[in-house]
Amino acid sequence: MPEHHQSVMFSESMCALNIKTDGIYIDATFGRGGHARGILNKLSKKGRLIAFDQDINAIEYANKSLADNRLTLVHSAFSEMLSIITKQGLIGRIDGILIDLGVSSPQLENAQRGFSFRVDGPLDMRMNQTTGISAAQWLRSANEEEIANVIYQFSNEKKSRHIANKIKKYQKNHVLETTLELANIVSKVIKKQKNKHPATRTFQAIRIFINQELKQLISALEQSKDILSKNGRLSVISFHSIEDRIVKRFIQKNSRQKPFPKGLPIIEHGIEKTYLKDLGKHLTSKAEISNNKRARSAILRVASKN
Ligand SMILES: C[S@@+](CC[C@H](N)C(=O)[O-])C[C@H]1O[C@@H](n2cnc3c(N)ncnc32)[C@H](O)[C@@H]1O
Known part of the structure; x- marks a missing residue:
């Protein structure tokens, strides 16, 4: 590690x-x-x-x-x-x-922690692994509006509603469990930018919410x-x-x-x-x-x- x-x-x-x-x-x-x-x-x-x-x-x-x-x-x-x-x-x-x-x-680079949109791992994102719920669990239990609000509030992502809608549509047919699944969903909504991965803001927002930062x-x-x-x-x-x-x-x-x-x-x-x-x-x-x-x-x- x-x-x-x-x-x-x-x-x-x-x-x-x-x-x-x-x-x-x-x-x-x-x-x-x-x-x-x-x-x-x-x-x-x-x-x-x-x-x-x-x-x-x-x-x-x-x-x-x-x-x-x-x-x-x-x-x-x-x-x-x-x-x-x-x-x-x-x-x-x-x-x-x-x-x-x-x-x-070490948190970011360990795929098992689920913080990175670059490596595949369980969509966890908890800094304290001994308590709370993972990002994947939260994305399952939250409704589209709650997800959109978190993404907007904690990252100012303008396309938060569109991203939340795509997440919920994806979950109709799949269990959203991994970092790369989420990164791919977001990448279909947000255009590629020069130095920034399209999922940067969404990951930041969900991490802030999960850890109540x-x-x-x-x-x-x-x-x-x-x-x-x-x-x-x-x-x-x-x-x-x-x-x-x-x-x-x-x-x-x-x-x-x-x-x-x-x-x-x-x-x-x-x-x-x-x-x-x-x-x-x-x-x-x-x-x-x-x-x-x-x-x-x-x-x-x-x-x-x-
Ligand atoms: C940027 S790193 C700190 C690096 C450190 N200053 C060094 O020089 O190695 C942030 C660390 O703070 C911890 N952390 C973040 N939020 C915290 C919180 N609310 N309470 C306790 N630890 C927290 C994270 O788990 C992570 O290990």
Whole structure:
């Protein structure tokens, strides 16, 4: 099984975390541990890293390849961060959180996981193989309108209705079970584009829905406000505009100072306290993109807790 994942925006995200040698950090998306190793390398013996991944393969890989007593591994969705950090007595004590969204290369390249429209495998798409329903099961139980809505909402695919209609027609005579069956159905509706497989958007949308990726992200961002220490850093790498918009709006909303409405007692300067300071966004360098196509669409946004 392929085990390599080339970490995206590695040095930018290490800088963004502003790592203190004795600090406590969270890697919300361990993957194959590229970023996690970078963080551990900057920590002293007193530092700690708590790493999450909802994919059991990522956790098994970490257990085999990264023996380090400063590292705590958690097999869980990162939306459980607040409850796990609370149990550990670390609320308000985390110096930085890194969230590197999306799927890892080993997930994408393992046909059995069902994420890829290029290799044939069961149409699964679950990041956490131990819970939830597969994409194939969902496509069987959902009606045409539900499928069209998911495809449109999570990828802005203009032909979502047409694709959903073709899926349901196909299912009248076949059991839709594999990635290539779905990719072929979509390819009959969407014209071939230069650098993009016709099924790219549809696969992205169904994957986001199956893993509830946007809900997960929104929940983790909200939780970061309680988890982070003063001056603690929040760094999020996203890979498409829908995710990036969520991160951007969250940071803007929590770093914008609003004057108090008239009539309230005058409190220091009449300005509401903000949770975060917006430290801006970073795009991938040309050099990185030429080495790693996956980095093409990455955007890193950084904020610090006030
Ligand atoms: C892009 S990879 C991370 C790569 C990692 N930064 C590295 O350098 O190897 C994303 C990882 O996050 C995990 N993941 C995605 N969403 C998650 C969530 N809501 N909770 C926990 N893990 C998640 C995926 O299973 C995948 O292993």
